[in-house]
Amino acid sequence: MSNIPTDLKYTKSHEWVRDNADGTVTVGITDHAQEALGDIVFVEAPESGREVDADEATAVVESVKAASDIYSPLAGEVVDSNELLTDTPDVINTSPYDEGWIFRLAPSDMAALDGLLDAAAYEKVVEDDA
Numbered sequence: 001m002s003n004i005p006t007d008l009k010y011t012k013s014h015e016w017v018r019d020n021a022d023g024t025v026t027v028g029i030t031d032h033a034q035e036a037l038g039d040i041v042f043v044e045a046p047e048s049g050r051e052v053d054a055d056e057a058t059a060v061v062e063s064v065k066a067a068s069d070i071y072s073p074l075a076g077e078v079v080d081s082n083e084l085l086t087d088t089p090d091v092i093n094t095s096p097y098d099e100g101w102i103f104r105l106a107p108s109d110m111a112a113l114d115g116l117l118d119a120a121a122y123e124k125v126v127e128d129d130a
Contacts, residue, residue, distance in 0.1 A: 002032035002126055005097055009113055010122035011073045013055075016097065017116060020104070024079055025113065028101040029061060029070060032126050034093050037063035043089040045081035046103050052078060054112065059102050061092065073116055076107035 004010075009017040014033035018026040034040065042062040052058050057069035058078070081103045084091055092100035107113070117125065 002030065002035065003097070004030070004032075004119045004123050004126070006119040008097070009073070009116035009118065010125070011071065011116060012125050013071050014125075015071060015073050017073050017113065018097075018101075019110075019113060023110065024104050024106050025074065026101045026104050027058075027070075027073060028096055029092065030122070031096050032129070033068075034096045034100075037061065037068060038065045039063055040089045040092045043082075043085040043092070043102065045085060046078045048078055048080060050078045052076065052105070061089075061102075070102060072105065074105060074107040074112050075109065076105045078103050079106050080104040 014030045016028050016030050020026060040061055040063045044060040046058045052072040054075045056072050058072040059070035061068050061070055082101050
């Protein structure tokens with residue numbers, strides 16, 4: 001069973017979102033997503049300053065199995081990308097919710113965070129995928 005922290009928000013496309021309480025959010029892929037992908041070998045994170053729309057392909061994660069787009073859960077401006085992933089992309093496999101975050105975003109509307117899935121709703125998405 002996948003690890004689904006209750007303090008995060010989720011998307012149906014398996015991204016997680018952490019409210020940093022400073023007007024920004026951190027985005028990564030869920031434990032379920034990294035398990036499905038297998039060993040991650042490359043991450044193309046977005047550049048700081050990039051404006052993105054909600055549900056826009058914003059990053060790419062490549063594994064030994066496939067390349068997958070990572071979608072921005074909210075509209076806003078990318079303010080940071082995880083430099084650690086350049087040399088050690090597989091940290092997403094070992095620490096998807098902590099060291100394996102992909103990018104930080106300054107959402108244009110923080111209230112949109114309320115429209116994302118909570119842990120219980122995301123758990124149902126994972127069960128339906130099984």
